[in-house]
Amino acid sequence: MIRLLKIGFDSLLFTLTQMLVWIMLGFAVNPHISVVYSITYSAQFFSQTLVDIFASGANIRATKANDQQISKRSFTLGIIVILLLFGSFALNTKSFVHIMDISYTEYGLFCTYAILLLCLQTIIKLVCSQLYYAKKNSKANKITLVYNLSNLALVVVLCFSLKDKAHAVAITLCVDSIIAILIVIRNAQMSLGIVNVVENIKIASNGVLGDLGMLISFFVGYKLAFSFGTTYMVVITFVTLITDAQWDASYAINAAAEIDSSLNNVNYSSSLKNAYKFTTVLVLSSLAGCAVLYNIYHPTLWVLILMLGGEIFGFYLAPLYTIKEAYCQINHSRRITSANRCIDRGLRIAAAFIPTPFCTEIGMLVSVIFQFISFHWIYRRLFYVEGKQLRMFVE
Incomplete structure (x- = not known):
């Protein structure tokens, strides 16, 4: 059970700090801002799909083949794919919010924040996955703790103290990005080379199919439920x-x-x-x-x-x-x-x-x-x- 607590600690902390962020932002911005958490909920499964492919699938293959180059090359490609896809998603936040029938004026800024934060957290999850398979669970726990608590403290303090919430969000994301870069440089194993993405998907196909299904079901389901x-x-x-x-x-x-x-x-x-x-x-x-x-x-x-x-x-x-x-x-x-x-x-x-x-x-x-x-x-x-x-x- 201790191992489950250590592995689960990272996932729990990722989500728990997000929960606390939206609760505290409810006091700092307006009581209804926590709805953003539900609006962008389906995007979490998009994030996990990428983790399945470039972390779980790659690390399982690397362990079974005793070839760590598989993990290193997949990590590098994963970083590139994550930045491109989430960057595109953030640029189209307005369209996403309109699809969910939610006011962009009221929720647009923090939907963009939620998407970009999830991008950075996805990268941190890739790092932690490598550490799990290297049996460095405690190190992964420390990374998760430092990263998420720093984000929680920063965005809440800035939103309480700055009148312009856009400035608060921008500063928070800049600091979060710097921390994420340092974590990758100090802890990730990366290399360039050809990546067999198809094999990664095959070995993690169960998780990939599951997360894609969850993405669709929650996106459609929440849109319908909110209409009531x-x-x-x-x-x-x-x-x-x-x-x-x-x-x-x-x-x-x-x-x-x-x-x-x-x-x-x-x-x-x-x-x-x-x-x-x-x-x-x-x-x-x-x-x-x-x-x-x-x-x-x-x-x-x-x-x-x-x-x-x-x-x-x-x-x-x-x-x-x-x-x-x-x-x-x-x-x-x-x-x-x-x-x-x-x-x-x-x-x-x-x-x-x-x-x-x-x-x-x-x-x-x-x-x-x-x-x-x-x-x-x-x-x-x-x-x-x-x-x-x-x-x-x-x-």
Whole structure:
């Protein structure tokens, strides 16, 4: 569980500091500015898709082939791709905000800030991924802590003290960029050369398909849900603020399973036990966040109970298929996991079009139930335990 806490710490801190930024900006700018977090939420999955390709996929390939040049070259190309794509996204913020039917005058500046901050955070995630596979988790934790806390302190202090919020945002992003550059120079391993992006995508296809599906489902779903009015917009933002950091931290279960699977060393019973301990910690932290923030946002109670209850159900069901999925992906058949993920995300995207403010929640529940059933079926036919290690009948 200690390893899960260390790996999950980075993801948790990335999202937790974002949550605190938007809460504090609510006091410094206006109470509704935290809606930007929900507006740009789908972009997080775009970020994670790039991490899957240029970090996770590359590092798994490098570990299995014992060739660190794969990781180094992918990192260099990843930096270039991230800067180009997020830069283009930031230049077209106005179009994005209009698509979401939100006022550009009120939210445009901070939507641009959120996009550019996510760009820098994606780069930091590439660095941390290299450190994970080099077994330097503590160093990755320190980098994440320094970077995110400095951003949190800077943007909040500047927005409170400067009347012109554009100046506050510009100064914050300049300082964040300098820190990110220093982190890359001091910690990343980079080299130039040909990168087999297709192989990176193949090895990380499960994550890539999953994140692209999430991007579409949340973009469509939130746009639809927001159209039902302020009541649902407030609850969606509230639930996102108290559970998103925990969902991101739960990625540690998958990351640890991928690392063990790349070494063909998965102790299933121990991994599942630790996963549930970790999940319980995450759920308790969500409930604590709910208690602390409830009187600030005043979400409609019955809507909150339905949405938060669904999230907690999803938290506890996820570990039952996550570990099996990672092992199958790396050591048996990417076709099985990719096909399963395509069906899963197809169901989730379809749910995003249901004309109800609960469409994304319905999609999440359909997703976790489908994956639980499908990997339970796969497990009974393809997996066995040798000693304490997870194995496949055909490897």
